[in-house]
Structures are given as C-alpha cells and as structure tokens.
Amino acid sequence: MSLLTLDNVTLRFGGLTAVNRLSMTVDEGEVFALVGPNGAGKSTVFNLISRFYTPVEGRITFDGTDLLRLAPDEVPSLGIARTFQNIELFDQATVLDNLLVGRHRHRRTTLVEQMLHLPSVRREERAHREAVEEVIDFLDLQPYRNKRIAGLPYGVRKVVEMGRALASKPRLLLLDEPASGLSVEETQNMRWWIDDIRRQMGITVLMVEHDMGLVSKVCDRVLALADGAKLAEGTPQEVQNHPAVIEAYLGTGDAA
Amino acid sequence: MRIQFKTSYDHDIRLFKDGWQAFLYIALLALMVVLPWLIDDFFLGEATNVLIWATCGLGLMLLTGQTGQVSLGHSAFMAMGCYACVLLMEAGVPFILAFPLGGVITGLVGALIAIPALKLHGVYLAIATLALAILTDDLIVMLEPWTGGVAGKFAPAIEVFGLEINRWSSPAAWYYMALIVVLVVTLFYRNLLRAPMGRAFAAVRDSEISAQAMGVNIARTKTIAFGISAGITGLGGALMGLFAEVFNNETFTFIISIQLLMMIVVGGLGFIHGAFLGAIVIAFLPQVLSIATDSLGSTVAIPGLETGVFGLIMILFILFEPMGLYGRWLKIRTFLELFPFARKDMFRRQKSYLKTERLR
Numbered sequence: 281m282s283l284l285t286l287d288n289v290t291l292r293f294g295g296l297t298a299v300n301r302l303s304m305t306v307d308e309g310e311v312f313a314l315v316g317p318n319g320a321g322k323s324t325v326f327n328l329i330s331r332f333y334t335p336v337e338g339r340i341t342f343d344g345t346d347l348l349r350l351a352p353d354e355v356p357s358l359g360i361a362r363t364f365q366n367i368e369l370f371d372q373a374t375v376l377d378n379l380l381v382g383r384h385r386h387r388r389t390t391l392v393e394q395m396l397h398l399p400s401v402r403r404e405e406r407a408h409r410e411a412v413e414e415v416i417d418f419l420d421l422q423p424y425r426n427k428r429i430a431g432l433p434y435g436v437r438k439v440v441e442m443g444r445a446l447a448s449k450p451r452l453l454l455l456d457e458p459a460s461g462l463s464v465e466e467t468q469n470m471r472w473w474i475d476d477i478r479r480q481m482g483i484t485v486l487m488v489e490h491d492m493g494l495v496s497k498v499c500d501r502v503l504a505l506a507d508g509a510k511l512a513e514g515t516p517q518e519v520q521n522h523p524a525v526i527e528a529y530l531g532t533g534d535a536a
Numbered sequence: 537m538r539i540q541f542k543t544s545y546d547h548d549i550r551l552f553k554d555g556w557q558a559f560l561y562i563a564l565l566a567l568m569v570v571l572p573w574l575i576d577d578f579f580l581g582e583a584t585n586v587l588i589w590a591t592c593g594l595g596l597m598l599l600t601g602q603t604g605q606v607s608l609g610h611s612a613f614m615a616m617g618c619y620a621c622v623l624l625m626e627a628g629v630p631f632i633l634a635f636p637l638g639g640v641i642t643g644l645v646g647a648l649i650a651i652p653a654l655k656l657h658g659v660y661l662a663i664a665t666l667a668l669a670i671l672t673d674d675l676i677v678m679l680e681p682w683t684g685g686v687a688g689k690f691a692p693a694i695e696v697f698g699l700e701i702n703r704w705s706s707p708a709a710w711y712y713m714a715l716i717v718v719l720v721v722t723l724f725y726r727n728l729l730r731a732p733m734g735r736a737f738a739a740v741r742d743s744e745i746s747a748q749a750m751g752v753n754i755a756r757t758k759t760i761a762f763g764i765s766a767g768i769t770g771l772g773g774a775l776m777g778l779f780a781e782v783f784n785n786e787t788f789t790f791i792i793s794i795q796l797l798m799m800i801v802v803g804g805l806g807f808i809h810g811a812f813l814g815a816i817v818i819a820f821l822p823q824v825l826s827i828a829t830d831s832l833g834s835t836v837a838i839p840g841l842e843t844g845v846f847g848l849i850m851i852l853f854i855l856f857e858p859m860g861l862y863g864r865w866l867k868i869r870t871f872l873e874l875f876p877f878a879r880k881d882m883f884r885r886q887k888s889y890l891k892t893e894r895l896r
Contacts, residue, residue, distance in 0.1 A: 352749070353747075353748045353752055353754065355749075356750055361749075361750070362749050369743065370738055370741075372742055372806065373738045377735055381735050381752070384735070384736060385750070385751040389731070394728060394733050394734075395728055397727040397730070401727075402549065405549050405730070406545045406549070408732075409548065448751070
C-alpha cells in the first residue's frame with residue numbers, strides 16, 4: 281500500500297525548474313532512496329514533503345491526507361519526521377533536550393499546567409523520557425545524554441539528529457544524506473540502524489544518499505533524479521545499470 | 537566532582553539535581569529570609585531594588601536568553617504593568633488582585649504586539665521594539681488624564697490582608713513582597729524550562745527550520761514567549777513604580793530597556809542566575825561609583841559616568857566573557873571540580889558547521 285504519493289509535482293524558482301513533473305510512490309514498510317547528481321532536486325523533494333516549499337502544480341498525499349493543505353509545523357503530526365543534510369540541531373541544548381523536542385507532537389498538557397508543573401505534566405514528562413530513552417538505547421547515545429550539542433563531533437550529531445526524528449515515533453522517516461561525512465565504521469552502523477528502523481520499528485524510510493554502497497545494501501527501491509526529473513526507478517541494481525543514469529553521472533561516450 | 541547516579545526519570549525532571557544542590561539553594565533562601573536582621577534599612581532597600589530588577593530581567597531573559605528574540609522595548613511593558621496595577625488599585629481593586637492582573641494585562645498586550653513584531657528578525661526586531669519603548673514614553677505624556685503625564689503619579693498605599701506595606705515604615709515587608717514575587721516568577725520560569733514549552737523556546741532560538749520540522753509552531757511559540765516575557769516584566773515594572781512611590785514617563789524611558797538588556801548580557805544570557813547576577817551589578821554600580829568618586833575627593837557628580845562605566849563593562853564582557861558572570865562562574869566551578877584535569881579550551885566556542893541549506 282502506498283504511504284506517500286507525489287503526483288506530477290513541479291516546483292520552479294523563477295526561471296529554474298527545480299522539480300519537473302515528478303511522480304513517485306513510497307510504499308508502507310519499504311526503504312526508498314532518491315539518488316542523483318548534485319543539484320538534481322533531491323533535497324528539494326524533501327522540502328516539498330516537509331511543506332517548506334509549495335509546488336506550482338501537482339499533488340502530495342500522505343496516507344490519503346492532502347499534505348499541501350498543511351503548514352510545515354502540522355506535517356509532523358501525521359507521523360512524518362526528517363533530518364537535514366547539514367544537521368539542524370538545537371546547538372545550545374543537551375542531547376536529551378534535543379530528543380525531547382522530537383516528542384513535541386505528543387504533548388497534551390496546556391501552558392498553564394506546564395507553568396504550575398501539575399501532576400499531569402510530570403506524568404507526561406516521564407512518558408516522554410521513557411520514549412526518548414528507548415531511542416538513546418537504540419542508537420547507543422548514553423555517553424552523550426547530558427552533553428550539549430555544541431561540543432559534539434560531527435558523527436555523533438548526525439546520529440542525534442536521526443534520534444530526534446525517531447523520538448517522534450514517525451510512520452515515515454526522511455533521511456537527508458544519513459551517511460555523508462561519516463567514517464566507514466559509522467556508515468556501517470548507519471546501515472544496521474536503517475535496517476532495524478524498518479524491521480523492528482516498522483517505520484518506512486525515504487532517504488537521499490550518494491553512497492551507492494549503502495543504498496544498494498539497505499534500499500528496496502531507488503529513484504534516480506537529474507535536473508528535477510525522474511531518470512529511472514527500480515531496484516538498486518536496475519537503477520545503477522540504467523543507461524540514462526550512467527549518462528547523467530558520467531556523460532555520454534560520444535562526447536569524448 | 538560529584539557523580540550522580542540516576543535511578544528514575546524524576547532525577548532529570550525535578551528542580552534540584554541532588555540533595556547537596558537543594559541544600560545550597562535552601563541555605564541561600566534562608567539567608568534571604570533573615571537578611572532584614574543582618575543589614576540596615578538602606579541596604580535592605582538596595583536588596584529590594586536588586587530583586588525588582590531581577591524580576592524585570594527574568595522577563596527579558598525568557599524572551600532573549602531562552603527564545604532568542606532581542607527586545608529593546610521592555611521598558612514599555614514595565615510602564616504598562618505599573619500603570620495597569622496602579623489604575624486598578626485606584627479603581628478600588630485590592631493590591632493582591634491588581635498586581636497579578638496588571639501582569640496578565642501586560643502579558644496579553646505583549647502577545648498582541650508580538651504578532652506583527654515577531655515577523656521581524658534580529659536587529660530589525662530590536663529596532664521595532666525600541667520604537668515601542670519610545671512611543672510608550674510619548675503615550676504616557678499624551679494620556680495625561682489617566683497617567684498624570686509628565687507630572688507623574690503617586691503610588692497608592694499598598695495593603696495586603698490589612699497589613700500596610702510601606703518602604704519607609706516597613707522596609708522588611710516590602711523586601712519580603714519583592715522576594716515572594718521573584719520566587720514565584722523564578723518557579724514558573726523553571727517549570728516552563730522543564731516542560732515542552734521551554735524546549736520549544738530553545739528550539740526556536742537555535743534552529744527555526746528544524747523546530748518547524750518537529751512540529752513546533754514558530755509564530756505561536758514566539759507569541760507565547762513574548763506574552764509571558766511582557767507579563768513578568770510588567771510585574772517587575774509595577775514593583776519598580778510602587779517602590780519609587782512617584783513615577784512618570786521618565787521612570788520608564790527606553791534607557792531602562794537598554795539597561796535591562798545590558799543587565800542580562802552581563803549576568804549571563806540564557807541562565808536564570810544571569811538575571812540575578814546582572815541585577816546585582818546594575819543595582820549596586822551607582823553606589824560603588826559614588827563611593828569611588830567620593831574617595832577620589834570629587835564632590836560633584838560626573839555626568840554620564842554611570843552609563844559610561846556600564847557601557848565599558850558591557851563591551852568588556854562581550855569581548856572577553858560572552859557567557860556573562862554566570863558563565864565565568866561555571867568555568868571556575870568546572871576548573872575546581874576537575875582540578876587538576878581541566879583543559880584550557882573546554883569552553884571554547886565551537887564553530888558551527890556550515891548551514892547552507894537555511895531556507896531564509
């Protein structure tokens with residue numbers, strides 16, 4: 281069953297067509313990757329789904345809900361969480377607080393209750409912390425639990441950002457280049473985590489990734505983009521061997 | 537260094553980390569309670585002044601330190617809180633109701649003002665709020681029938697449950713009143729910080745885009761922060777006006793806003809302690825300066841000395857200790873706790889990674 285559907289979506293910035301009549305569907309329970317050369321419009325697709333951009337035409341639906349009717353801050357309430365290519369954490373807050381912001385959509389108490397710290401707030405806080413602790417356990421973040429983001433190494437930040445998205449208990453997780461800038465070992469960890477996210481947590485994953493090694497290991501389906509348009513779609517092997525994809529990355533043999 | 541052994545989530549939620557920390561704060565509170573027996577009436581008045589400034593500072597700290605929105609217009613909210621409280625008292629509302637009501641009114645007005653103002657960012661927001669402060673100064677003059685204009689207003693007598701609180705006849709009662717107000721405000725402040733709303737404030741401060749991606753409504757969060765901030769500062773302003781006994785437009789000029797901002801920067805942005813430390817500096821600086829000039833044999837006051845020195849302190853702090861007095865204390869404490877293992881660059885500011893994907 282398709283969870284996320286993009287139907288004929290086009291986005292233009294002035295004269296530049298960033299996304300050109302793109303249609304794609306992500307099915308529940310799969311790991312789906314967007315690949316393509318720099319500037320192909322992969323992150324733009326993420327920003328369309330997060331509603332930071334509004335397409336000039338086309339429809340985006342999530343589990344039957346029209347996403348284009350929602351404001352960016354209403355998207356997470358459907359169960360869509362994301363990470364950013366260049367890490368957008370709350371630098372002056374601790375890892376724990378960052379993860380707790382991921383629980384924002386699950387809060388039920390009002391401002392006045394929170395100011396007075398009524399028992400309802402305490403109960404809810406415990407529940408949030410329990411949920412966050414599961415994520416900390418899952419991603420091995422215990423050593424950094426109470427550290428501020430500002431002092432953490434890049435690789436850890438990358439994991440914390442994924443943890444923050446996981447803490448919101450999403451149905452669809454958008455990972456923007458989860459392995460960029462990571463060491464071989466960290467990439468290996470990322471691979472297992474993505475596998476577990478799908479298998480144990482039952483979360484559908486849509487990711488943008490350049491590392492074809494990682495993509496071919498974790499993804500069920502891959503969609504290749506170039507200049508905002510779909511080049512090829514299929515299993516990792518199919519896409520990697522597709523003539524149009526090879527051309528987009530390497531150019532044609534004729535030109536040489 | 538004390539190692540904490542956490543056995544339940546409540547360890548992270550409750551107000552004090554451990555028994556030792558709780559003991560230190562209770563000891564501080566006990567000292568505050570017995571203070572009227574330890575110092576004379578003059579210094580008790582100064583202590584009251586510190587608490588009043590701290591209340592105003594906590595209001596601005598919530599907005600600037602926690603939510604990252606700079607305001608140079610908080611003198612307007614001090615004025616609003618003060619006039620609202622006094623006008624209510626003159627209409628026959630007892631002080632115990634008029635005072636919180638003044639804060640609530642100021643908070644609501646602050647939230648209303650925030651809706652257009654918070655579309656602006658950084659320095660533009662600062663300028664817009666500065667305009668608000670200057671405008672309020674003029675408004676007080678123009679609304680003479682209610683505000684008394686330039687001639688000002690006399691604060692009505694404060695009566696709480698039949699007990700008259702007057703700064704000359706009962707300075708201790710005044711001090712306790714300010715202490716209770718600042719304690720309640722601090723408790724609310726702390727409660728917010730350990731709840732989803734406080735984390736949303738920090739999220740908006742550090743990265744609006746990912747706050748949004750986590751479901752934080754930016755406009756709403758900023759408006760709430762502005763409203764609560766204005767409300768708290770309004771309470772502080774009401775105390776300040778009542779403590780001064782006579783107040784007019786001059787009591788709440790935009791200079792006060794700037795002093796308030798300097799105060800929280802010098803104290804330490806983003807820390808509750810910062811508001812208190814800054815308040816001590818700002819309240820005692822004039823005394824220290826006058827003692828200093830006296831001892832130098834100067835009999836006439838040097839115009840602009842106070843603002844000049846405060847400006848100098850501010851510049852020095854921004855250059856050498858951007859985390860303020862409380863930040864300095866944290867460094868000293870870490871050094872002592874880890875002695876001799878503290879490293880010199882433990883607190884060095886990390887350059888943040890390039891943020892090219894910013895949408896704004």
